[in-house]
Amino acid sequence: MDSSTSLYLVLLIFVIIKESCQGPHEKRLLNHLLSTYNTLERPVANESDPLEVKFGLTLQQIIDVDVKNQILTTNARLNLEWNDYNLRWNDSEYGGVKDLRITPNKLWKPDVLMYNRTSYTTTTTIKMGTYFNCIMFMVASSVVLTVVVLNYHHRTADVHEMPPWIRSVFLQWLPWILRMSRPGRKITRKHILLTNRMKELELKERSSKSLLANVLDIDDDFRHTVSGSQTAIGSSASFGRPTTVEEHHNAIGCNHKDLHLILKELQFITARMRKADDEAELISDWKFAAMVVDRFCLIVFTLFTIIATVTVLLSAPHIIVQ
Numbered sequence: 001m002d003s004s005t006s007l008y009l010v011l012l013i014f015v016i017i018k019e020s021c022q023g024p025h026e027k028r029l030l031n032h033l034l035s036t037y038n039t040l041e042r043p044v045a046n047e048s049d050p051l052e053v054k055f056g057l058t059l060q061q062i063i064d065v066d067v068k069n070q071i072l073t074t075n076a077r078l079n080l081e082w083n084d085y086n087l088r089w090n091d092s093e094y095g096g097v098k099d100l101r102i103t104p105n106k107l108w109k110p111d112v113l114m115y116n117r118t119s120y121t122t123t124t125t126i127k128m129g130t131y132f133n134c135i136m137f138m139v140a141s142s143v144v145l146t147v148v149v150l151n152y153h154h155r156t157a158d159v160h161e162m163p164p165w166i167r168s169v170f171l172q173w174l175p176w177i178l179r180m181s182r183p184g185r186k187i188t189r190k191h192i193l194l195t196n197r198m199k200e201l202e203l204k205e206r207s208s209k210s211l212l213a214n215v216l217d218i219d220d221d222f223r224h225t226v227s228g229s230q231t232a233i234g235s236s237a238s239f240g241r242p243t244t245v246e247e248h249h250n251a252i253g254c255n256h257k258d259l260h261l262i263l264k265e266l267q268f269i270t271a272r273m274r275k276a277d278d279e280a281e282l283i284s285d286w287k288f289a290a291m292v293v294d295r296f297c298l299i300v301f302t303l304f305t306i307i308a309t310v311t312v313l314l315s316a317p318h319i320i321v322q
Contacts, residue, residue, distance in 0.1 A: 025095030030102070032094075033087055043084040053110045054081040070125050080110060108317050132314045138301055145297045150288035157279035162286065168196075170289035178295055182288055 044051050056079035082108065091098050107190040172192045181187060 023095070026097050026100065029089060029094040029097055029100065033089065033100075034102075034106060037086055037106070039106065041086070041108060043082075043086045043108050045085050051082060051110075055079070055112070057266060070121060078112065080112065082110065084108065127315060129314055131308060134308050135305075138304055142297065142301060145293065149290045149294045149297075152286050152293060155283070155286040157282040160286070162282060162289075167285070170292045171285055172196075174296060175292050177287075178292065178299070180292060180295060252317070 014284075042051060058077045058079055059074060061075035062072070063075060064071075066072075087100075087107075172187070174197070175182070175187050176189060176192060271294060
């Protein structure tokens with residue numbers, strides 16, 4: 001390209017720019033509108049009138065998507081539209097000019113501030129995630145503890161023995177803390193301490209006799225009684241008719257054998273009754289322990305849910321739509 005051609009292009013650009021300048025009517029209109037215009041004044045006819053601003057957003061580009069932190073980075077443009085009462089004119093007075101392009105810094109603009117939503121959204125997501133994690137943990141724990149409660153409820157004496165620590169925790173102290181009652185049993189601190197003290201003394205001394213031991217003592221007493229009674233019978237029989245030594249011993253042996261069989265049957269029946277009573281009492285203890293665990297879980301889970309919900313709502317009040 002030679003110098004004459006370059007000069008021609010420069011002159012052409014200057015000519016085009018010069019011809020694109022505003023005309024006298026537009027210049028006069030701008031001077032008229034902006035001479036008394038105040039950028040701090042809200043452009044309404046009456047100070048009590050609201051000003052409607054239409055807000056729009058044009059998405060131009062999606063820059064980044066962070067799925068883990070729930071962050072979307074975009075390039076967008078705001079579109080604001082409102083009616084400025086102070087920018088009105090009669091186009092017939094200004095050569096038919098109907099449109100104007102004015103620099104934004106010379107006009108009133110609504111106070112629109114782009115709030116950084118990234119930290120807000122991330123914080124809310126974290127708190128809600130923590131809340132739901134706590135709820136999931138509580139649900140899983142409730143399922144496990146429900147299995148424990150059912151297991152305790154259906155335990156029998158011939159399969160499970162109750163350890164001393166379960167008896168102390170779930171039959172004495174925890175029911176007392178939860179203010180639970182049991183028919184026929186007192187659950188008070190004084191009664192618990194007294195019961196534990198009596199059990200310690202019973203384990204150390206073993207002074208009281210059981211029902212089975214009493215039956216064995218009766219067996220010995222019966223033996224002495226039978227011997228004495230048979231001797232008396234033999235003595236009295238000698239006055240009535242003569243008896244041989246063999247007949248006397250046979251009579252004593254038969255009576256003693258019958259009494260011994262009766263005593264064994266009594267001992268067996270007594271043992272079965274004691275065993276049935278002990279099994280029934282142990283089954284009742286397991287069922288009451290299951291009831292205590294169920295009541296304890298109900299109170300703990302209820303308090304946990306209320307505290308977690310209130311904590312999340314107080315730490316993130318914007319979750320509630322006013």
